[in-house]
Amino acid sequence: MGMEVDDPFVGFVDYAISVLSPPDEDEDEDANKPPWSWAWGRIIKTCRAYSSGVTPAILLSELSQAWAENQRGGGYYYSQKKKKTKRPDQLQKNRVKLPNTVTIDTIYDKNFLSFTTLLQVVILDVFLLPGTNFYMLTLGDFWSSNTIDLYLHRRFYDLADLKNGILKKGRELLLTGCYLRTTTRGSGRHLRLLPTEYLLIILDEDEDDDAMLLAAQFCSDSLASVSVDEGVSYSLYARIESIGSLEIQGSLQKKQITLVDNDNFRIKFLLWGDQVVLANCFSVGSWLALDQPFVSSCMESEEICLEYGSVTQLYIVPFIRHEEQVSVASTQGSKKLTTAADSSQGPKVSQVTLPCDSRGAIDFSNYPFRLFVADLRDKMSNISIYGVVTDIKKPNIPESSSTRFSLRVEDPTGGIWANLHFVKSWSLGKISIGHTVYIAGLTCAAITKCQSIEVSWDEKDGGCLFVNLSCLPALLNSSCLHKASTLSDLSANTHVCRIWLDQIEHCDVSLRYFHTSCGHIATQNSGFECNFCGCDCNDDIVPGFHLKVTIADDTGKVLAWCTGHTAAELLQISPDEFFNLPEEEQMMYPSSLEHERFIVALVNSKQGTVVEEDDVSIWEITQALKSD
Template sequence: MSHESEDKLMETEEEDPFLSLIEYARAALWPEEEEAGGYDPNNIGSETGGAGWSWISSRILKTCIAYSSGVTVAILLSYLSQAWNEQHRAGAPKKRPEIINQLKKKHRRTKLSSTVTIDSIYEKKFLSLNSVLEAVIVDVFVLPGTNIYMLTLGDFWSSNTIDLYLHRRYYELVDPHNGTLKKGREVFLTGCYLRTARAGSGSPRLLPTDYLVILLDEYQDDDAILLGAKFCCDSFSSISLDAVNNGASYSLYARIESIGLLEIQGAFGSLQGKQITLVDTDGVRLKFLLWGEQVLLANLFSVGSMLALDRPYVASSEESALETGDKFCLEYGSETQLYIVPFIQHEEQVCVALTQNRHQGSRLLTAVDPSQSPKVSQVTLPCDSQGSIDFSNYPFRFLISDLRDRMTSISLYGVVTDISRKQNTAELVFSMKIEDITGAVCAKLHFAEFWSLGRIGLGHVVYISGLSCSKTKQNCIEVQWFEKDDGASVINISCLPALLNSSCLHKLSCLSNLSNSNCYMHICRIWLDQIDHCYVNTRFSHALCGHFVNEKPNGALECSFCHCNCNAEIVRTFHLKITLADERSKVSAWCTGQTATELLQISPDEFYELPEEEQAMYPSSLENERFMVALVNGKRQVEGLTLQTHDAYSWEITRALKCE
């Protein structure tokens, strides 16, 4: 790439208000990182370190979606600060019990996805049934005058503690001498009901739950002895249905290989469940099933963790109604108790890509003296048991040229240059080509049931999170996105309702500068011109994706984008071609959907009901009406870094707002 091309690419970044806003938010909320000249690679995403690029950008966009009437920098900074504090409990008084402080020093596992903190329970006075508590037992005691056991629980992120009524199925484990449930023991629990405190009746308490898992540490002598003595005698191969029928019970130890949904159809409807695939030390696989409310237990499990099952219920395949080659499976019975050795995510040193130094020009990367090398040359990121590295906390913007094998939780920001549905497959897969300042990549988007992202067209600017990257057998990089994955989202920034109402998200352009600018999107103040040459038509579009439908010879309506029959999912919309003007220039542009409705100030159905004469005369009433509009180039070609327009209507108006 020539130096001239590089300079133009850097100008594109500097002109982008969204990217500038992210850098400003990072400097404003985490000034200690800015003053230090760089991120501490051991602190990124921690309580004391700064937030990663994707964490900031995704929350800015979510706030913009919530505030469709517009946002300010102050609103965004306030919500970012609040979200960070809630996640990390910043500012809470650090008066945790000493036993938790001691355990915290060696606390390395990743937080479970549904985990809530004890402090948040006190603040919100609410706890949902599927919430997870990752707790430490601070005390075990009996309520005076009763035989009811109570556990006082704390966690690593809170200053408060909370009392739990212990479920009676665990009473045998609270023996003060040999019991597993004692002071300092870590537990996971879910399915809790909160008993809020009434006036003068003390603090909130948690009612008994039988969904409790006890954590074990293989490196602690007592736990190692327990695992060896209790759980290493039996294996999956030793299970016998005849022995079970004669009263035998088993204590089993296995690794969690996968966690999936399960649905059994019966005479009275379907039964939902969870299917956990376990692999024991001999490599034998067996299913562990959870039914009904028991599925809450799956919130306490993570793939790669070791699960110890004491007295699981052994069910025959006929009894469980599970269509599998196995003769039996395991279930969570009334006497079952669970222990877990959590999977500890390993970490890997990742070099900061050269593109960050070359294009980003961030003060976070560069030392005060330009002659010095960057402060950050590598960062530490977690990786799973298969060696895939998690980039959700990567501190900088991830660029397409940085894509490598074994990457997950990637976020990209760029412009859509091609998008189409993969044909002749039962799966709903779309191929989206995304381009940023360093190149382009084709990502495969896998949808659960139907296209769910609204209208996305060529030239639209998107933010996509939850991407994974791997190498194919042909040694090619493959980028994929699965709608059902945690953290997976696609946000069309060009169509954000808050875009035109929020001065912090855009910078005004003149129409005369469009063809000479490298920006992906332009915001312009214009008026409607040459109304006599305006083209207005109403057509049907697919309600899910916003694209026009075509009528097939058999009369069926097919979406031009999804390529599916959509007779029951159509809405009437506009197809509008119009001339925009400002003080210096004019541009021909087109639009559809809500944008066209905003410009014409009439709904498609109302316009369609007008007599033909009134339809023909209607646009003349709009001449010189002033709007703020967002423009993208749907025929964008990268050729010498200039925009090549191929016809008079290559510019699409993605949003419009009437100026009062």
């Protein structure tokens, strides 16, 4: 089962990208397009903000503003374009652009700076504040015309000597945990950053001075030699292998960074409380130099750990992203991902340069075209898929039955299993067979034993966008994102139809209990258990309707079913109000809805739902809105 080629939602995404990147004879057309997944994400964000519906003008306005900020803020494709006009000695290393990064121009525009925000800056000047012994740094970044001054924290004064300090002009830094101070100078506004303890010095192994510093100071101690002996200090050098998710222990925040050295010895670097913002400066694959870390042992396991102590200094050698060229063949106006072997086929082949991560996987988050199932290969990361859910499975392993789910998603070129792993249980809202979904942030891998490809995502890693378009509230009132259908046109897609309720005397209304987190029916035995998640949900259920009803338009009639909020919208009454009516009035109530008109979203659930019932229609109403 594949989706229709002329999908209106996909069509608008492509149209928006063409508006944001008009053809330029002097530029590579493909290299300067907004990423397809970026455009999708912004459209979804706008639809969620305007849940009552959007227009092309609203969407294009939001997209234009966001794309302008992306370019000014040094987005990946913008930086590729800017490289063409910079001298070689001005080029920034092709490093990972870390999340939460803001530019100095953005700080001036918004007059605001979050404590968790990251600044990737370069020192333009170091000086003492006149009449004091306070060190000041004048900072710039690679994308801003403004500069900003930083009051240097005293823990870094030993590094800021005006003659021999490592904090000198041209040195790159990572800053986080900053507060903003606004002052007036003459008739203008002047911003300064207050002292922060969370500063990392960027080193470059290709620079002689930095290479000598690393060799002289950080190569004598190994991770295996670390102990809790008092009076012993260490200078350590190790690669960041993984960055754990945020943990809460009582009222204290905690993050765990796993470091590994050249001897393959591992040690944990713990961040506590406000220190967790330092993790914003880290990226997997980068090398961290720790001067005088605090050494502790975990009370539970007596395992040796490192911490960010009061005299600890951190240096980082960022992971340098290698790039790989991907061939894109143009065939009859469409784009298709190709390999080098078949890139000569077709009338036009262009090259798109994409970065690789520390494991050698190509990062497709900035790929300017839609990826189809047939395009997917081993070692592709941050990919997105768009299609119809045709099957849902859960493993037969008791301890993972509520945390692991597999969705079979199909598009016009084929189907693929998407494996989703949750920390506790399903947390992405209602999903059923027949629903149209968009999933971004997936990793692609080859399964050797069956010679197939699968995609996966782990909630603790973050970065995933999951959208169920069949249940997106803005869809019904956004004519630019759907094509009005009739009941005689129904197929595998999500269809938006204008209908009325018919043969209401034959409708079937029953009361069920639903798991709030996923929207599916919960069965009551000794307690409530969700039929979809498989988890106990006694404290997370709500009563709701299960409704079977005939709907009609000028082209025909269809028996359909729906649950929860959608059923309440069609019945125009809440479950509590309905079941508080006398039994006779409950029987009479549906007849008052004969010929009531609605806009509905319909999907084909012919392969069954998670809650199987023999007499349920194949058509599910996922949304309904009263129509005049």
